[in-house]
Each structure stands twice: as structure tokens, then as C-alpha cells.
Amino acid sequence: MTQTRKRAVFTFLIWGVAMAAFSVIFFYGAGPERYALEKWRRLAGAVIIACGYLFYGLMLFLTRIRPGDHAVGRDERDEEIRNRANASAFILVLVYVFALSIILWEKFQGSGFVPVGWMWFLAYSTSFAAFISSSVIALILEFKASGHGQG
Amino acid sequence: MAKAEIRNKIRRYRFDAGEMTQEELANRAGCTRQTIILMEQSRYVPSLALAFRIAGVFKAGIEDIFEYVGEEHEV
Secondary structure (H helix, E strand, O other): OOHHHHHHHHHHHHHHHHHHHHHHHHHOOOOHHHHHHOHHHHHHHHHHHHHHHHHHHHHHHHOOOOOOOOOOOOOHHHHHHHHHHHHHHHHHHHHHHHHHHHHHHHHHOOOOOOOOHHHHHHHHHHHHHHHHHHHHHHHHHHHOOOOOOOO | OOOEEEEEOHHHHHHHOOOOOHHHHHHHHOOOHHHHHHHHOOOOOOOHHHHHHHHHHOOOOHHHHEEEEEOOOOO
16 A cells, blocks of 8 residues: 555544544534533543644654665655645635635624634634545545546 | 547566566556556556656666557647
């Protein structure tokens, strides 16, 4: 398995689990409106995202290319896939942030304010969206055998 | 722009080189085995640099291995 594929799979798993765990904490009990007021939920959210970054960093370290590796772990096709996945994920994250902001505006425009808990959600979920979308797109491009010179 | 295709004879050259494995070719050319597999299936077109390295492994010219097949190109 190439480094690109390995990293895409593990990135998807790590951030998928983190997103699921954060969603449970965020929508738990009193829901988003009280998220910012309940310290333990804010703390749990922070621990989840910290663990996400910790495991992600560990995964990058463990899947690095070592000088003595027998097989070539990454080549021009992988670079191309990664570049295209990151470029596409960038657009998707922009669309996601814009869409969520508009949805919040539509939902709360009558009351005149947005519960601050939703700002936490926007902040955390942007990270999840970036990592998950780039890994999924990389896997799709890998599956489609896309890369340099493909139409 | 006209649609073009680059065909290759990597499989045949591997056979002629004593059934060189895809992995050995990949390691010598500096790419992954997956890329060699896709090239042999004509599902991936390599960069010029990789094409030269593959030709170098077989001690052949790049045009011996890779063939441009397409309509007349437009500028």
C-alpha cells in the first residue's frame, strides 16, 4: 500500500472518530445552546480535538518514508493525487463554512443572536471537514487511478 | 485540444528483461508498484522524467517504449 493511500485511510479513521465523538458531546443533553456554558463539555471537546491532532501526528510519523525502505513508498502520482485532493478539499471547506454560516444566520436571525456554542462547532467541524474531505478525495482519486497526465 | 493517448510497451520490455517483476522495475525507476500496474493497464500516463527513467532501466530509447497515439494536435 502506498504512503498516500495509507495516510488517507488513517486520516479518515482518526478524524471520523473524532468528529463522531465531538458530535455526541456537542448535541448531548441540553444541546448546542448550552455547550459554551457547561465546562465539562467544552473540556471534552478540547480533549477530543487534541487527541485527534496527537494521533494524526503519530500516524504521520509512523507512516513516514524511511531511508532504508525496500519499496518506493511515494511517487509523482501520489504527489499529484495529494495536490488535487488538497485543492478540492480547500474549496469544499470554503463551501462548508459559508453554508453553515448562512444556515445559522437563517436559523437565528429572528432572535438576533447566535448561541456561542455554535461558534465552537464551526471551529471544530472546519478541522474535521478539511481532514475528512481531503482524505476521501485522495482515496477516490486513487481508486479512479487518477493523477499526472490523466484527462 | 485534441484527445491523445500515450501507449507503452512496458509489459513486453519486462518480459524481455527476464520477466523482471513490477516491483523491481518500480524500485529501479523510482516509482511505486501501483504506478507500474496502472501504466501497464494504460490507466496512467507518466511524467517525462519517469518515462525517461523507465526507458533507462531497459536501456532503451523513450520512443521505443512509449508511443504517442492521437489525432493531429492543435496549438
